[in-house]
Amino acid sequence: MAETNKEEVASAFVNHYYHLFDNDRSSLSSIYNPTSLLSFEGQKIYGVENISNKLKQLPFDQCHHLISTVDSQPSSMAGGCGGILVFVSGSLQLHGEDHPLRFSQMFHLIPGLQGSFFVQNEMFRLNYG
Amino acid sequence: MDPDAVAKAFVEHYYSTFDANRPGLVSLYQEGSMLTFEGQKIQGSQNIVAKLTSLPFQQCKHNITTVDCQPSGPAGGMLVFVSGNLQLAGEQHALKFSQMFHLISNQGTYYVFNDIFRLNYA
Numbered sequence: 001m002a003e004t005n006k007e008e009v010a011s012a013f014v015n016h017y018y019h020l021f022d023n024d025r026s027s028l029s030s031i032y033n034p035t036s037l038l039s040f041e042g043q044k045i046y047g048v049e050n051i052s053n054k055l056k057q058l059p060f061d062q063c064h065h066l067i068s069t070v071d072s073q074p075s076s077m078a079g080g081c082g083g084i085l086v087f088v089s090g091s092l093q094l095h096g097e098d099h100p101l102r103f104s105q106m107f108h109l110i111p112g113l114q115g116s117f118f119v120q121n122e123m124f125r126l127n128y129g
Numbered sequence: 130m131d132p133d134a135v136a137k138a139f140v141e142h143y144y145s146t147f148d149a150n151r152p153g154l155v156s157l158y159q160e161g162s163m164l165t166f167e168g169q170k171i172q173g174s175q176n177i178v179a180k181l182t183s184l185p186f187q188q189c190k191h192n193i194t195t196v197d198c199q200p201s202g203p204a205g206g207m208l209v210f211v212s213g214n215l216q217l218a219g220e221q222h223a224l225k226f227s228q229m230f231h232l233i234s235n236q237g238t239y240y241v242f243n244d245i246f247r248l249n250y251a
Contacts, residue, residue, distance in 0.1 A: 076242075085229070108208060125197065
């Protein structure tokens with residue numbers, strides 16, 4: 001896949017992920033699989049079911065992610081697995097809270113079937129002031 | 130060796146080299162390595178170290194707040210996600226940053242294949 005196509009994939013993924021997160025969090029299960037790994041504020045969670053449960057149980061109903069930066073790079077050399085690393089920073093506004101929370105997040109996307117990508121690795125950290 | 134311990138050792142080595150001997154970082158990258166520094170894309174160890182050694186400050190100190198790591202796949206790579214702050218000599222306030230590394234194993238040691246750095250502005 002050409003370099004610019006990977007950037008487009010990263011950009012499309014980021015839009016899709018945060019749209020799902022903010023509007024239909026339970027649908028996020030579609031982007032993980034049984035080998036996916038999430039580190040959420042230092043807690044390691046393994047596999048689509050556990051990850052979905054963790055995200056569903058987060059102590060807020062409504063939220064909105066505002067993305068400040070998106071960087072991406074191929075995770076292997078040409079001819080490798082075709083993975084894409086995506087590095088995001090932004091802020092997370094929780095409903096009813098005065099101030100948004102700043103966060104950084106990284107994803108490692110691996111090609112799946114029919115041109116789709118799934119999240120093999122994900123790490124999330126709040127950035128405290 | 131425990132992956133978390135490997136990640137922690139790498140992070141300590143990377144930032145202590147950055148802070149004390151920035152040209153020494155050349156041994157941590159290879160020809161195919163990629164750095165995205167505040168949105169600027171740089172490839173190859175020579176170009177990457179040229180960028181890092183030309184940053185507009187002489188002395189700096191990285192203070193690391195969090196380190197997370199995960200295996201990147203069956204090839205044995207490791208993803209490392211760091212947050213912390215960067216104190217520049219003479220500056221009153223430290224700059225907050227986040228950085229991610231993708232480490233690839235090569236004959237018993239790790240080198241940085243992917244490196245993405247962003248300052249976290251308030």
